[in-house]
Each structure stands twice: as structure tokens, then as C-alpha cells.
Amino acid sequence: MYLKIDKCADLAIYRQIYEQLKSLIQRGSIGENERLPAVRKLAADAGVTRGTVENAYGQLEAEGLIASKRGSGFYVLEQHSFITTDNAELPEWQLELAGNSEGPSRQRQNADELIDFGRGTSDTALFCLTDFRRSMQAVLTTTDTGFLDYGDTRGYRRLRMETARILGSQGISVGPDNILITSGSQHALSLTARGLLQQKSVVIVENPTYSGALDIFKSIGAEIVPVAIDSEGMNIDRLEEALKKHSPRLIYTIPNFQNPTGVCLSAKRRRELCALAWEHNCAVFEDDYVGDLRYEGPAIPPLKSFDNGSCVLYAGTFSKMLVPGLRIGFIAAEGPILQHLTNSMKTHYLASSNLTQHALAEFISVGRHQRHLGRSRRVYRRRRDFFLKCAQRHLCEEISISRPSGGLFCWAELHGNYTAADLLRKAQQNKVSFTDGSTLHTGPYRGEKTLRLNFSCMDGKMAEEGLKRLGRAMHSLR
Amino acid sequence: MYLKIDKCADLAIYRQIYEQLKSLIQRGSIGENERLPAVRKLAADAGVTRGTVENAYGQLEAEGLIASKRGSGFYVLEQHSFITTDNAELPEWQLELAGNSEGPSRQRQNADELIDFGRGTSDTALFCLTDFRRSMQAVLTTTDTGFLDYGDTRGYRRLRMETARILGSQGISVGPDNILITSGSQHALSLTARGLLQQKSVVIVENPTYSGALDIFKSIGAEIVPVAIDSEGMNIDRLEEALKKHSPRLIYTIPNFQNPTGVCLSAKRRRELCALAWEHNCAVFEDDYVGDLRYEGPAIPPLKSFDNGSCVLYAGTFSKMLVPGLRIGFIAAEGPILQHLTNSMKTHYLASSNLTQHALAEFISVGRHQRHLGRSRRVYRRRRDFFLKCAQRHLCEEISISRPSGGLFCWAELHGNYTAADLLRKAQQNKVSFTDGSTLHTGPYRGEKTLRLNFSCMDGKMAEEGLKRLGRAMHSLR
Numbered sequence: 004m005y006l007k008i009d010k011c012a013d014l015a016i017y018r019q020i021y022e023q024l025k026s027l028i029q030r031g032s033i034g035e036n037e038r039l040p041a042v043r044k045l046a047a048d049a050g051v052t053r054g055t056v057e058n059a060y061g062q063l064e065a066e067g068l069i070a071s072k073r074g075s076g077f078y079v080l081e082q083h084s085f086i087t088t089d090n091a092e093l094p095e096w097q098l099e100l101a102g103n104s105e106g107p108s109r110q111r112q113n114a115d116e117l118i119d120f121g122r123g124t125s126d127t128a129l130f131c132l133t134d135f136r137r138s139m140q141a142v143l144t145t146t147d148t149g150f151l152d153y154g155d156t157r158g159y160r161r162l163r164m165e166t167a168r169i170l171g172s173q174g175i176s177v178g179p180d181n182i183l184i185t186s187g188s189q190h191a192l193s194l195t196a197r198g199l200l201q202q203k204s205v206v207i208v209e210n211p212t213y214s215g216a217l218d219i220f221k222s223i224g225a226e227i228v229p230v231a232i233d234s235e236g237m238n239i240d241r242l243e244e245a246l247k248k249h250s251p252r253l254i255y256t257i258p259n260f261q262n263p264t265g266v267c268l269s270a271k272r273r274r275e276l277c278a279l280a281w282e283h284n285c286a287v288f289e290d291d292y293v294g295d296l297r298y299e300g301p302a303i304p305p306l307k308s309f310d311n312g313s314c315v316l317y318a319g320t321f322s323k324m325l326v327p328g329l330r331i332g333f334i335a336a337e338g339p340i341l342q343h344l345t346n347s348m349k350t351h352y353l354a355s356s357n358l359t360q361h362a363l364a365e366f367i368s369v370g371r372h373q374r375h376l377g378r379s380r381r382v383y384r385r386r387r388d389f390f391l392k393c394a395q396r397h398l399c400e401e402i403s404i405s406r407p408s409g410g411l412f413c414w415a416e417l418h419g420n421y422t423a424a425d426l427l428r429k430a431q432q433n434k435v436s437f438t439d440g441s442t443l444h445t446g447p448y449r450g451e452k453t454l455r456l457n458f459s460c461m462d463g464k465m466a467e468e469g470l471k472r473l474g475r476a477m478h479s480l481r
Numbered sequence: 482m483y484l485k486i487d488k489c490a491d492l493a494i495y496r497q498i499y500e501q502l503k504s505l506i507q508r509g510s511i512g513e514n515e516r517l518p519a520v521r522k523l524a525a526d527a528g529v530t531r532g533t534v535e536n537a538y539g540q541l542e543a544e545g546l547i548a549s550k551r552g553s554g555f556y557v558l559e560q561h562s563f564i565t566t567d568n569a570e571l572p573e574w575q576l577e578l579a580g581n582s583e584g585p586s587r588q589r590q591n592a593d594e595l596i597d598f599g600r601g602t603s604d605t606a607l608f609c610l611t612d613f614r615r616s617m618q619a620v621l622t623t624t625d626t627g628f629l630d631y632g633d634t635r636g637y638r639r640l641r642m643e644t645a646r647i648l649g650s651q652g653i654s655v656g657p658d659n660i661l662i663t664s665g666s667q668h669a670l671s672l673t674a675r676g677l678l679q680q681k682s683v684v685i686v687e688n689p690t691y692s693g694a695l696d697i698f699k700s701i702g703a704e705i706v707p708v709a710i711d712s713e714g715m716n717i718d719r720l721e722e723a724l725k726k727h728s729p730r731l732i733y734t735i736p737n738f739q740n741p742t743g744v745c746l747s748a749k750r751r752r753e754l755c756a757l758a759w760e761h762n763c764a765v766f767e768d769d770y771v772g773d774l775r776y777e778g779p780a781i782p783p784l785k786s787f788d789n790g791s792c793v794l795y796a797g798t799f800s801k802m803l804v805p806g807l808r809i810g811f812i813a814a815e816g817p818i819l820q821h822l823t824n825s826m827k828t829h830y831l832a833s834s835n836l837t838q839h840a841l842a843e844f845i846s847v848g849r850h851q852r853h854l855g856r857s858r859r860v861y862r863r864r865r866d867f868f869l870k871c872a873q874r875h876l877c878e879e880i881s882i883s884r885p886s887g888g889l890f891c892w893a894e895l896h897g898n899y900t901a902a903d904l905l906r907k908a909q910q911n912k913v914s915f916t917d918g919s920t921l922h923t924g925p926y927r928g929e930k931t932l933r934l935n936f937s938c939m940d941g942k943m944a945e946e947g948l949k950r951l952g953r954a955m956h957s958l959r
Binding site: 004005006007023026027030031032033034037093094095096097124127128130132135136139140143144148150151152153154164167168170171172173174175176177178179181186187189190193197199215218219222252280281284285286302304305308309312313314326327328329330338339340347349350351352353354355356357358359 | 482483484485501504505508509510511512515571572573574575602605606608610613614617618621622626628629630631632642645646648649650651652653654655656657659664665667668671677693696697700730758759762763764780782783786787790791792804805806807808816817818825827828829830831832833834835836837
């Protein structure tokens with residue numbers, strides 16, 4: 004244990020020891036039931052007499068912070084609170100930050116009995132943990148311990164290979180060297196946004212869109228230009244106007260089961276969007292977070308497959324489909340941008356967790372991915388249908404709810420005389436929650452009567468109970 | 482399999498199918514020995530006749546890309562190279578990046594028989610993999626599957642608790658709520674630098690210093706002001722001059738076993754540095770990457786323990802001491818900066834890998850950490866001594882090498898008529914490598930005759946062979 008002893012200070016040495024130990028105990032750095040160093044040892048380490056240490060320990064004991072056990076030294080007693088730093092003693096640069104630390108707009112509710120339709124993720128319970136455990140075990144017992152090192156900044160080659168094959172099965176023709184593994188798709192978007200945008204750069208987004216993307220663009224100081232979305236996705240005429248007017252650097256789009264509206268961009272519009280991006284010298288970030296979770300109808304090829312000119316960066320993730328806690332996503336792209344992002348990755352992060360990548364590469368294969376997808380599709384389709392049936396039964400007619408053909412979310416609009424924010428307050432009193440659509444909008448249209456409902460995480464009973472509660476909340480607002 | 486079919490296009494439909502499949506195969510997206518979809522299936526999916534698909538497959542077979550196996554369909558044959566995108570078809574914004582994609586300055590040598598004294602990390606072979614495997618297994622078999630979710634942006638609470646305890650044993654008195662878990666210490670520095678610096682902001686660094694820090698500061702466009710280092714660490718008079726002249730936002734320092742010089746900042750200077758930082762309203766980033774790897778002499782308390790005013794952000798890592806591939810580090814700080822960094826973490830990253838954090842929390846404890854430290858200290862001290870003995874034997878008198886009291890690196894200076902870059906070229910021809918000190922310098926003094934040698938990763942025989950080779954390289958330059 005290091006203690007600072009200043010023999011020239013006015014404060015007695017035993018007090019110096021006492022105060023430092025007290026602070027360590029009160030902050031929880033020395034935990035309950037932990038043994039303090041033996042008097043003899045601490046005295047030697049600190050270069051003081053045993054008597055000095057005994058005095059310090061005596062004082063701590065007198066204050067009820069520690070107790071001695073016969074023959075085995077001093078132990079820390081239970082502490083009832085940790086001390087946090089007093090704001091009075093802050094340098095100016097810290098105080099400037101204090102007024103300036105508003106959190107990202109995403110909200111997460113966590114209460115024991117809350118039924119939360121506001122989640123952004125799929126159901127982790129579908130993840131096949133037993134298989135993954137086997138994969139992890141296989142990595143940790145292999146003789147090749149390459150996973151202990153930082154590894155390739157671009158990501159573990161075998162994982163890039165598997166990713167390229169999965170993409171191939173979806174019509175995106177890239178090789179492993181076109182893939183950059185990231186720590187999740189949020190990280191993929193952050194890397195891209197920081198690589199292409201500066202303060203005042205213009206970025207085009209769908210309105211409404213994923214709030215986490217808005218958070219990134221805002222934090223960079225980019226100018227966000229929203230383009231309306233209809234039943235076929237981003238409105239291409241509005242997009243063209245925006246491209247002409249603002250000369251943006253980047254279009255951010257979620258073409259499949261758009262978050263939050265659940266709408267798919269039509270094939271015709273995909274072709275047009277790619278052509279416009281090329282014409283206006285603008286990059287496109289295709290966020291395909293659940294593109295393969297389709298429950299019915301024909302699949303539309305990814306935007307990237309319409310891209311003849313390296314305009315589109317395709318981003319996918321293993322978080323939504325498999326498990327969020329892994330933090331593994333990827334970007335597929337070509338041209339100098341890929342090296343640019345890889346350099347930035349190296350400078351700011353070195354690499355994504357190599358161990359996790361090795362385990363995932365062992366776990367994943369086109370076949371296993373397809374099986375997992377098949378299973379997830381069946382479960383989520385059933386949940387969507389049940390959710391909509393219950394909604395019809397338990398919600399009054401003052402709400403219309405979309406029936407998305409894939410993905411995780413239903414999009415809804417209130418007809419009554421109250422906003423989604425009003426409803427959210429009431430709902431939370433009734434222990435049910437959802438995402439207020441106005442937090443997902445930007446620009447003049449605020450979507451104050453819209454809401455996003457995640458139907459994927461709950462099985463029948465929970466979902467029905469949640470919708471009953473929501474119905475009661477709506478009733479009380481009428 | 483998604484294929485794009487345009488029935489109005491000039492290109493025959495079978496050619497459209499043929500070309501898309503060819504591209505998928507040549508890029509490795511459909512791998513060797515993989516089976517193509519059955520003719521009937523692909524025809525139905527694409528809405529074309531079987532004959533059209535058969536024509537496409539026939540063409541691919543004729544070109545040796547696929548072969549049919551009787552009764553089981555068509556399989557992909559071995560491909561000899563992946564195609565990469567031709568730079569001709571790039572949009573302008575991509576071409577602008579092309580000239581602008583110089584990599585970070587860090588270099589890594591990888592050759593089969595190369596003996597590499599240039600590494601930046603400790604020896605992963607000391608890591609107790611069996612114990613870690615048990616910890617991972619315990620996490621993956623627990624009934625609490627919280628690790629599958631994103632988790633707390635600040636990091637898993639139990640890991641923050643253990644980290645606070647380990648810091649407590651080193652004299653830094655913080656609680657778990659003062660800790661932010663990051664994806665390695667590079668990520669910790671990147672978060673801090675981006676949180677505090679803007680283009681043209683001034684940052685003070687020791688000269689020479691860790692090149693990865695310089696990469697981060699450069700990428701932000703910060704102005705880097707180097708301050709000379711002597712046998713007691715950063716020169717405080719020079720620091721004071723720089724503070725007065727440049728009003729920096731941040732001081733970046735490695736007080737223990739500084740990378741690359743191996744020097745420790747004296748206790749007196751630590752006190753002075755903290756006082757100066759407060760006086761000049763400047764933040765301090767204390768990079769303590771191997772502070773506890775001390776082989777002899779008394780420990781000096783961390784800079785953070787001299788900080789009475791929340792000026793110092795202390796960063797540590799589990800990468801160097803345990804294993805780089807985990808990518809887990811942390812920042813200990815108080816005041817608004819902590820919330821500021823946590824928000825930025827949430828916006829750009831969501832959270833560090835939750836699974837890895839759970840496994841590490843299970844693995845690590847003050848006791849186990851101390852045992853691992855004790856073992857590492859013994860091994861590395863022995864390696865340092867052996868390294869220095871061999872250096873005396875095999876290197877000529879044209880080099881002086883430091884004897885650091887801890888850490889991973891010896892710092893050396895050449896007396897001959899050649900630079901470290903000259904020597905590195907010769908050395909690499911002789912299959913040995915090191916870090917050219919000039920890549921670690923900034924400002925007018927370039928350190929062209931300095932080099933950094935990592936003694937920690939090699940046991941006796943390898944180290945001696947490497948030094949023999951280095952001796953031969955020096956000899957050939959005389």
C-alpha cells in the first residue's frame with residue numbers, strides 16, 4: 004500500500020496515515036471485511052515507527068471504521084455510504100464542463116416491474132448461449148493464443164471472411180479485405196461520421212430516424228437536414244432538393260425496416276438514391292441493423308448492391324441479431340475511405356476486442372447464422388402478430404399502429420387530444436413504457452403524437468399485460 | 482440469395498445472373514467448395530425460368546469457376562485471388578481521401594524469424610489463461626445473463642469496484658462511481674483528448690513520449706508543445722514556461738517508467754506539477770500504463786494522489802499487465818469531466834464489451850492482481866538484468882543503455898556516426914528490430930540517435946540471439 008508521508012508537514016505523521024486510510028475506506032477503495040496491512044509491514048513501507056501506525060489504526064478503530072480481530076490484525080467494518088467529491092474544489096475547466104454535460108437523448112427505463120416497449124434491441128433470450136459457450140471454450144483452449152494480442156486493426160481475418168460470406172448470401176459482393184470490424188454499429192457510424200464530417204458539414208437523415216445517430220451528428224456539430232419518409236421510404240424528390248440546396252457530405256439511411264417507422268425503401272428508390280449520391284458526390288451510410296429479420300414478402304437487395312461507384316458504406320452488426328453485450332459490428336466498403344477509417348480506428352482504439360472476435364468467428368458461420376435467423380424470424384413474427392391482436396383488443400380507437408413486414412418495431416400515431424409525451428408520463432405511472440416519437444424527429448415536423456413500440460422482446464403474457472396498462476393510461480387521458 | 486434482375490436492361494438476364502455470381506465468387510463472398518443454390522430454387526427466387534439459370538451456371542462452369550457434382554448441384558472451385566476494387570470508379574470525396582490517408586506513426590514488424598525489441602506490450606505468455614478460462618466459463622454458465630445486454634455505459638459495477646480497490650491499494654482514493662471503464666487505455670486517452678481538445682488547442686507532452694498519444698493529438702489537430710525530460714522526469718521549469726506561454730488545455734504525462742525513457746517523475750516534481758496545473762487551469766492526463774511493475778527502490782505515489790483539485794485524470798489498463806486482446810482500461814476522475822466523458826462514451830460507443838468486463842471482474846481481485854504482479858515483477862526483473870548483461874557482452878561501446886527500475890523498456894543512445902534509422906535498416910536485414918527513438922520525438926530535438934528496446938517479451942536465448950544480431954548490425958555500420 005502506497006501512502007504519502009510528508010515528514011516536513013505540520014500535520015502529525017500518524018494523522019497523515021489516519022486521514023489517507025479513512026479516505027480509502029470511506030470511498031470503498033478498501034472494502035468491507037478487507038484486512039489492513041500488518042502494523043509492522045505498513046511501518047516499514049512508509050518508513051515510520053510501529054507506534055505511529057498503531058496510533059493511526061487506534062484512531063480509525065475509535066471512529067468505528069475498523070476493528071481488530073485477535074491475532075489476525077485489523078479489518079474494515081461495513082461502511083454505509085461512499086463519499087463523492089465536493090464540487091467546491093474544482094478547477095475552472097471542470098466548472099465550464101458542468102453546464103455543458105447534457106446527456107445523449109436516448110432514454111432507458113429500468114424498473115423492476117416496468118414493461119418496456121421502449122427498448123432498442125431484440126430479445127437476448129433467443130441467443131444460443133450453450134453454443135457460444137462452446138465456441139468461447141474452444142478459443143480459450145486452443146494452442147494458438149493469438150487472441151491474447153491486439154491483433155489486426157481491421158479485425159480478425161476469419162471473422163471478416165465469415166462476414167463477407169454472410170454478406171455474399173445477401174447479394175453484397177465484397178471480400179474479407181473490404182470489411183472493417185468495429186465495436187458495434189454505433190462505433191461504425193461514429194467512425195464514419197468523424198471520418199467524413201466536420202463542424203457545419205451537412206448530413207441528410209430520414210425524419211424520424213434513430214436517435215443514436217442524431218446524437219453522433221450533433222456531437223460533431225454537423226448540420227442535420229431531415230428528409231421526409233413515406234410508405235416507400237425516404238422521399239426521393241425531397242432528397243434531390245436537399246442535395247441541390249445543401250451539398251451534404253453524407254446521407255444516413257436505414258433502408259430496411261427503418262428505425263423507427265418500420266418502412267422499407269423500395270428497389271426503385273434504392274437505385275435512384277445511389278445514382279443521386281454519385282451525381283452529388285455524397286457518401287451514403289447504409290445502416291442495415293435488422294435487414295435480414297423479414298417476416299413476409301420479397302426481400303429487396305441492399306442499397307450497397309446498387310452502388311456501382313463506392314459511394315455506399317454498408318454497416319451491419321452482430322449485436323441485434325445475436326447479442327448486444329458482444330459489441331461487434333462491421334463496415335463493408337471500398338476505396339480510400341476504408342483505409343481512412345482503419346487508420347482512425349488504430350489511432351483512437353487500436354482494435355476491437357480480439358478475444359470476442361475469435362469467439363464470434365468460431366461461433367458464426369453462414370449455416371448457423373441462417374438457422375438462428377430462421378428461428379428468430381418465426382418467434383418475432385408470432386410476437387408481432389400477437390402484439391397487434393392484443394393492441395386491437397386493449398387500446399382504444401384513438402391510435403393507429405403500423406404492421407411492419409420485419410424488424411423489431413411498430414410505429415403508431417395518436418388521434419386523441421394529447422401528445423406521446425403526455426401518454427408516456429401516464430404510462431410510466433402505470434408501469435409501462437415506450438419511445439416518444441418526438442425524440443426521434445428533427446426539423447419542423449416534431450411528430451408529437453407518434454410513438455415507437457418494440458414488440459420483439461416480450462412473449463404473450465407480458466405483452467398483453469403491457470398493452471392493458473397502456474390502454475388504461477390512454478383511457479385516463481381521454 | 483438476392484440477385485438483382487432488371488428485365489428492362491439491355492443485358493440478357495442470364496448474363497446478369499452470371500455476372501453477379503462471378504463477382505461474388507471472385508471476391509470470396511461465395512467460398513471454395515460452397516454449393517450454389519439449386520437451379521430450381523434460384524429461378525423461383527429471381528422470378529426467371531430454369532433455363533436462364535442453367536445458361537448462367539453453364540457459363541460459370543465453362544470459365545472454371547464452378548463445377549457440377551452428379552446429383553448434388555454446383556460447387557465453387559478454388560479461386561486464386563480476390564478482386565479488389567478498381568480505383569477508377571471512385572466518387573470525388575473518395576479520391577480526396579486517397580491522398581490523405583497516411584497511417585498512424587506506430588510501426589509493427591511481423592516476420593517469421595524476426596526478433597522484435599520494438600514491441601509496445603508485455604509478454605502475454607505470463608497471463609494465467611487457465612484461471613481466465615475458468616472465470617469466463619463461470620460467467621457464461623451463470624443464471625444472471627445481464628452480460629448479454631449493453632450494460633452500464635460507465636462499465637460493469639463489480640469491475641469498477643475491484644478497480645477502485647486496486648487503486649486504493651496504490652494510494653488513489655476513489656470509489657466505483659469515479660471510474661469509467663474504457664476499451665483499453667488508448668480509448669481512455671482518445672475520449673479525454675476529444676472531450677477537452679479542439680483544433681488548435683494546446684497540449685503539453687514529454688519529449689520523447691508514447692507515439693500513440695501523439696497520433697491522437699495530431700488527428701484532432703491539436704498543437705503539441707514538447708517539454709524536455711531529464712533523470713527526474715518532466716522538467717518543471719520548462720513546464721512552467723510552457724504553461725505561461727501557451728495556456729494549454731491538457732498536460733499528457735507518463736510519470737512512472739515513462740514510455741520510452743523509463744524515467745520516473747520524482748515526488749517533489751509530482752507535487753509541483755499538480756500545483757502548476759491548478760494554477761494554470763489545465764487538466765492532467767496521468768497515463769500509468771505499467772506503474773506497478775517496479776523492480777527495485779521505493780514506490781512514488783501516483784500524481785493523482787497529489788491532486789487536491791480534480792485536475793488529474795488517472796488512466797490505467799488491464800492490457801499491459803494482463804492481456805492486450807481484452808481491450809479493457811479505465812479512467813479515474815471526479816467532477817463534471819467524468820459525466821462528460823461518459824456521455825461521449827454513450828454517444829459514440831454505447832459501452833465497452835459487457836461480456837469481457839464480466840469475465841475480468843470474475844477473474845480479477847486485489848489478491849490475484851497482487852500475485853500476478855509479484856510473478857511478473859520477478860520474471861521481468863530477471864529479463865532486464867539478463868538483457869543488460871548480454872548487451873554489455875554483444876554490443877560495442879558505441880551505445881549507452883539505461884537501466885530502468887521498472888516497466889518494459891530500456892532507452893539507449895548511439896555514439897557512432899550513424900542514426901537509429903540507419904541502424905534499424907541494417908538490423909532488419911539481420912532479422913532483429915527495435916523502435917527508432919526519432920518516431921517518439923516531437924519538436925526541434927529529434928532524438929535521431931536514440932532507440933527503445935523492449936526487454937520484457939523474450940527469455941534468455943532469444944534475447945541473447947537478438948542482441949548478437951544487433952551487435953552485428955552495429956559492427957557493419959562502423
